[in-house]
Amino acid sequence: MAKHVITMLPGEGTGPEICEAVRAVIDHSGVDITWEYEDIGLDCLKEHGTLLPEKTIKSIAKNKIAIKGPTTTPIGTGHKSANVTLRKMFDLYANVRPAKLIPVLKRPWDKIDILSFRENTEDSYAAIEHMVSNEVAQCLKVITWPGSVRIAEFAFKWAKANGRKKIQCVHKANIMKMTDGLFLEAFREVAKKYPEIESGDIIVDNCSMQLVRNPGQFDCLVLPNLYGDILSDLCAGLVGGLGFAPGANIGDNCAIFEAVHGSAPKYAGMKKVNPSAVLLSGVMMLKWLGEHKAAERIEKGVDKVLAEGKHLTYDAGGSASTDEYAQAIIRAMDTL
Amino acid sequence: MSTMTATSGRAKRPQQPITLVGVDVYVITEDGIPKFDEYGPFKIEFISNRGTKVWPGYVSPDLMLVNWYRCRFTATRPVTDKDVDVFVGELGKKHVWSAVQKLWNYGDEAGYSKAY
Numbered sequence: 001m002a003k004h005v006i007t008m009l010p011g012e013g014t015g016p017e018i019c020e021a022v023r024a025v026i027d028h029s030g031v032d033i034t035w036e037y038e039d040i041g042l043d044c045l046k047e048h049g050t051l052l053p054e055k056t057i058k059s060i061a062k063n064k065i066a067i068k069g070p071t072t073t074p075i076g077t078g079h080k081s082a083n084v085t086l087r088k089m090f091d092l093y094a095n096v097r098p099a100k101l102i103p104v105l106k107r108p109w110d111k112i113d114i115l116s117f118r119e120n121t122e123d124s125y126a127a128i129e130h131m132v133s134n135e136v137a138q139c140l141k142v143i144t145w146p147g148s149v150r151i152a153e154f155a156f157k158w159a160k161a162n163g164r165k166k167i168q169c170v171h172k173a174n175i176m177k178m179t180d181g182l183f184l185e186a187f188r189e190v191a192k193k194y195p196e197i198e199s200g201d202i203i204v205d206n207c208s209m210q211l212v213r214n215p216g217q218f219d220c221l222v223l224p225n226l227y228g229d230i231l232s233d234l235c236a237g238l239v240g241g242l243g244f245a246p247g248a249n250i251g252d253n254c255a256i257f258e259a260v261h262g263s264a265p266k267y268a269g270m271k272k273v274n275p276s277a278v279l280l281s282g283v284m285m286l287k288w289l290g291e292h293k294a295a296e297r298i299e300k301g302v303d304k305v306l307a308e309g310k311h312l313t314y315d316a317g318g319s320a321s322t323d324e325y326a327q328a329i330i331r332a333m334d335t336l
Numbered sequence: 337m338s339t340m341t342a343t344s345g346r347a348k349r350p351q352q353p354i355t356l357v358g359v360d361v362y363v364i365t366e367d368g369i370p371k372f373d374e375y376g377p378f379k380i381e382f383i384s385n386r387g388t389k390v391w392p393g394y395v396s397p398d399l400m401l402v403n404w405y406r407c408r409f410t411a412t413r414p415v416t417d418k419d420v421d422v423f424v425g426e427l428g429k430k431h432v433w434s435a436v437q438k439l440w441n442y443g444d445e446a447g448y449s450k451a452y
Contacts, residue, residue, distance in 0.1 A: 057394065061396070080450065080452055084452060085452050088387065088388040088452040089388065089394070089396055089399075089452070090396050090398065091388075091396055091398045091399045091400055093400070121386060121387075121388070122386055122387075125387065126386055126387030127384075127387040127449050127450070127451055127452050128360075128384075128387055128406060128449065129448065129449040130360075130437055130439070130447060130448045130449070131440065131442060131447030131448070132437075132447075134349055134350075134351050134352060134354070134442055135348070135349050142386055142387065144386060144402045146400060146402060147386065147400065147402070150400070251398055252398055253398045254396075254398065
């Protein structure tokens with residue numbers, strides 16, 4: 001029996017070709033994995049009548065770990081996002097998004113190394129919306145004390161375990177005094193238990209401006225769901241775009257690792273999309289499983305291929321296919 | 337000199353026929369997922385906690401619940417505001433609630449979201 005059984009969710013659009021490339025690299029790292037392939041996303045609608053079939057849910061519930069390719073959420077129709085459903089169903093309350101400079105991508109900054117911890121289950125994502133008159137729509141922003149405490153606890157523990165020095169709570173408590181006020185109060189309460197880590201807070205609009213002007217000043221950010229959704233994409237943009245932006249959705253007993261970019265259906269089947277975001281999500285997954293050596297080997301392989309610059313995908317200025325890029329990483333891993 | 341009222345110049349959205357089809361009741365309890373009796377023409381459809389459906393269907397044992405539940409009741413026949421008043425009065429005898437939101441359809445469109 002394999003050491004790890006992982007649910008693989010290729011998704012739709014370019015997802016399947018990306019996930020095959022990622023699987024090839026991860027398998028080459030030597031980690032003993034059995035992959036359970038399950039369906040998710042728009043392609044499931046015709047066959048199963050849902051974006052998230054019951055069989056997929058059962059596989060994740062059993063394995064408690066999954067890696068997911070991109071999926072698309074229809075805008076303005078009755079279908080709920082499969083991503084948000086998974087996060088809520090398995091209470092994956094911590095969305096962890098690293099944003100680190102990639103040398104080959106020329107950026108105007110010397111240093112960016114930001115870790116975002118986005119609360120993943122509450123805020124205006126509680127799906128409580130009403131048309132309270134024909135002219136007025138309302139959405140409830142739900143912030144809870146236990147939900148705020150646990151994301152702060154998660155962030156401080158992660159920061160401590162990974163040698164991070166500073167955490168800031170991002171909020172708009174000057175205006176939303178009850179909701180963001182509660183989030184900030186919980187953060188401050190938790191921060192008292194971690195005197196070795198510098199803590200502070202910053203208003204979300206100022207944080208946005210400071211991120212663009214001087215991103216090197218930031219270390220770790222803790223954010224409510226909506227601000228986290230937006231600012232983590234901003235951070236990804238600072239370092240080179242969503243093609244290199246990994247992510248993890250983590251709960252107390254389950255974790256799903258996924259890229260945050262869309263499924264790029266217009267490129268489906270062309271094998272030209274950069275698989276780095278899903279691959280680096282896979283690296284996060286291996287670390288989560290305790291497979292640090294394999295994770296580092298893949299990271300170094302990616303770094304080497306990017307530094308050499310011979311096998312880059314189109315978004316990084318090259319013309320390599322998804323598979324050529326993955327095979328270059330595999331060859332680079334063999335030289336380490 | 338003409339005067340403009342606060343609403344006279346506003347953009348107006350086309351009005352559609354409005355139908356009362358149910359209510360969301362926000363119940364506060366420390367005793368776990370609430371259970372409900374039949375209340376006249378209103379039948380419980382789902383219960384959610386922080387936006388996640390916790391009844392009926394699969395609920396992760398890891399799911400964190402707070403003491404505030406959104407309870408969706410749908411009407412089993414055409415109903416009026418008076419039916420809602422009676423319903424809320426009866427429900428309030430057994431449950432503590434913080435708010436009630438009527439659910440309307442606007443034309444054929446539901447004016448309310450589902451839970452995840």
